Amino acid sequence: METLTLEAVGKTPAEEKGIETLASAQTQLARAVALLGYDEGTHEMLRRPRRELQVSVPLRRDDGTVRVFSGYRVQHNLSRGPAKGGVRFDAGVSLDEVRALAMWMTWKCALLDLPYGGAKGGVAIDPRDFSTSELERVTRRYTSEIMPIIGPQRDIPAPDIGTDETTMAWMMDTFSVNNGFTVSGVVTGKPISIGGSLGRSSATSEGLFHVALAALKEEGIRVDQARVAIQGFGKVGAEAARLLAEAGARIQALSDRYGAIYAASGIDVSSLTSHVARTGTLVGFGGAEPIEHAQLLELSGDLLIPAAVEGVLTSDNASAVSARIIVEGANGPTTADADRILEERGIVVVPDILANAGGVLVSYFEWVQAHQAYRWSAREVDERLRGRMLEAWSLVRSRSSRDSLSLRDAATAMAVERVADAHRIRGLYP
Structure with missing residues (x-):
C-alpha cells in the first residue's frame, strides 16, 4: 500500500511536520482497514476525528505585554468511552499533529482494552521561554477555553511534552472552580496530594x-x-x-x-x-x-x-x-x-x-481511583501495570505470528477492530 501524502505547500515547518505525522497515522490506519477488509464508509468513520476545537489563548505576560497562542483539543473517537489523551506545550504544536496523536490514542486505549476513546491537545508555546506564573495563566485560560468539551465522563486530559503534574493541578483547579466543587477525575497525572495515583509519573x-x-x-x-x-x-x-x-x-x-x-x-x-x-x-x-x-x-x-x-x-x-x-x-x-x-x-x-501505553494505563487506574475515592498501593499499581502490558504484548505477538504481520500491523489491526466493533454494536444515530 502506498504511503498517504497530504498537501504541505506554503506551510510553516511545524505545520509541515504535522502534515507528515498525520499522513503516517492515516497510512497505518489504511493498512489496518485493508487487512480487516472494511468498507470505505467504516474507513472514513475511523479516519475522521469526532470533534475538533481550535482556540486562541491570550496571555498577559509578567511585563504587561500580551501574546496570543493557538490551542487545540481533538477528540478522535468516542465509541468505547470518554476521550483520553495528553496536553502538550510545544512551539511546534499544530492541528494536524494533534489529529494524528489523538488517532494514536484511540488505538492505544483500544489495544490495552481501556474504556476510552482517543484525544489530544496542546498549545503552540515553548514553555522554556516563560515564567511559572505565565505558564499558569496560559494553562488556566486554555482550560477555560476547552472546558465545554472536557470532564471526567467526556474527555480526561493528562501530561505530555512540556507539561507535568503541576499543569494538571492547574487544569483540575480551573475546571473545579468553574463547577463549584472539586472534580478530581477531570485530569490524570495529578500530584498525589490532590488525587494522583502512585506510580503514575514513571x-x-x-x-x-x-x-x-x-x-x-x-x-x-x-x-x-x-x-x-x-x-x-x-x-x-x-x-x-x-x-x-x-x-x-x-x-x-x-x-x-x-x-x-x-x-x-x-x-x-x-x-x-x-x-x-x-x-x-x-x-x-x-x-x-x-x-x-x-x-x-x-x-x-x-x-x-x-x-x-x-x-x-x-x-x-x-x-x-x-x-x-x-x-x-x-x-x-x-x-x-x-x-x-x-x-x-x-x-x-x-x-x-x-x-508506551503504560502512561495511559496508569492514568486509567488513577481515574478509577478517583471514582472510588480510594487509593491503591504502589505495589497494586505496579503489579496491574506489568500484568496488563505483558498481556497486551502476548496478544500482539500471537496475532503477528498467526497472520504473518509486523508487530505494528498486528497491534493496529487489533485496536481498529475493537473500535469498529464498538461502533457497530452501538449503531449509527439517528
Whole structure:
C-alpha cells in the first residue's frame, strides 16, 4: 500500500511536520482497514476525528505585554468511552499533529482494552521561554477555553511534552472552580496530594521497560548482554535508562535536545542523572564522549528506544539503523516509509501504541481511583501495570505470528477492530 501524502505547500515547518505525522497515522490506519477488509464508509468513520476545537489563548505576560497562542483539543473517537489523551506545550504544536496523536490514542486505549476513546491537545508555546506564573495563566485560560468539551465522563486530559503534574493541578483547579466543587477525575497525572495515583509519573517508562524485556527475550537476547541507545533523556527516556541499567543492560548512548553522548563500555546512568540535575543537560558529562544526534539512531546495538518526538526515523535514515530491536517510547517516531524499510530489513519494531501505553494505563487506574475515592498501593499499581502490558504484548505477538504481520500491523489491526466493533454494536444515530 502506498504511503498517504497530504498537501504541505506554503506551510510553516511545524505545520509541515504535522502534515507528515498525520499522513503516517492515516497510512497505518489504511493498512489496518485493508487487512480487516472494511468498507470505505467504516474507513472514513475511523479516519475522521469526532470533534475538533481550535482556540486562541491570550496571555498577559509578567511585563504587561500580551501574546496570543493557538490551542487545540481533538477528540478522535468516542465509541468505547470518554476521550483520553495528553496536553502538550510545544512551539511546534499544530492541528494536524494533534489529529494524528489523538488517532494514536484511540488505538492505544483500544489495544490495552481501556474504556476510552482517543484525544489530544496542546498549545503552540515553548514553555522554556516563560515564567511559572505565565505558564499558569496560559494553562488556566486554555482550560477555560476547552472546558465545554472536557470532564471526567467526556474527555480526561493528562501530561505530555512540556507539561507535568503541576499543569494538571492547574487544569483540575480551573475546571473545579468553574463547577463549584472539586472534580478530581477531570485530569490524570495529578500530584498525589490532590488525587494522583502512585506510580503514575514513571508509568510510561515502567511499561516500556516490561515490553522491552519481553522483546529482548523473544529475540534471544539476555538483558545483561544488551547494548542500548535511547534518544531522549526526559520523563520517559531517563527513567527507562535507569530501569534497564539496573536490570543489567549496557546503556551506550543517550541524548537530549542539546546533544548526544556515547560510551562503548556503558554510561553510568546514576552519575549522568546527577549531572543533568546540576546542569540541565547531559552535554558535558565526563563519563562519555559527545556524538551527533543522528549518529545515535544508527549505532550498532541490540535495542534502540526513540523516546523524544515523532518523525525521527524516516526514509532518509532507516537504511542506516543498525539496532536489532526498536521499542518506540515516543508517539509516532517512525514514519510510514521508514516502517516499510525497517520491516524489509528484518528489524523488529515494537509500536508506540503498545510500547508506551503504560502512561495511559496508569492514568486509567488513577481515574478509577478517583471514582472510588480510594487509593491503591504502589505495589497494586505496579503489579496491574506489568500484568496488563505483558498481556497486551502476548496478544500482539500471537496475532503477528498467526497472520504473518509486523508487530505494528498486528497491534493496529487489533485496536481498529475493537473500535469498529464498538461502533457497530452501538449503531449509527439517528
